[in-house]
Amino acid sequence: MNWVNIVVPIVTLLAGAVGGFFVGVFYLRKQLEKMQNDPEMIQKMAKQMGYNLNKQQMQKAQHMMKNQRMPRK
Secondary structure, X not given: OOOHXXXXXXXXXXXXXXXXXXXXXXXXXXXXXXXXXXXXXXXXXXXXXXXXXXXXXXXXXXXXXXXXXXXXX
16 A cells, blocks of 8 residues: 555656656747738847847748748648
8 A cells, every 4th residue: 555655756757757848848839820821929039038020030030930830640
């Protein structure tokens, strides 16, 4: 009965970590897909990173994001 008190928390931790990873990847992909179609989100992200994009840079960023393929499992 003592081994159950050790094994169950470890299995639960591993299952939570794996599940959290896949939920995080799914959420990140959805955010990137939304960002491809919304230039305001790209501008906001750039400002958070300390960059101020002009019109030409914004078009280049959008073009790069649209051409980039996200690998699917």
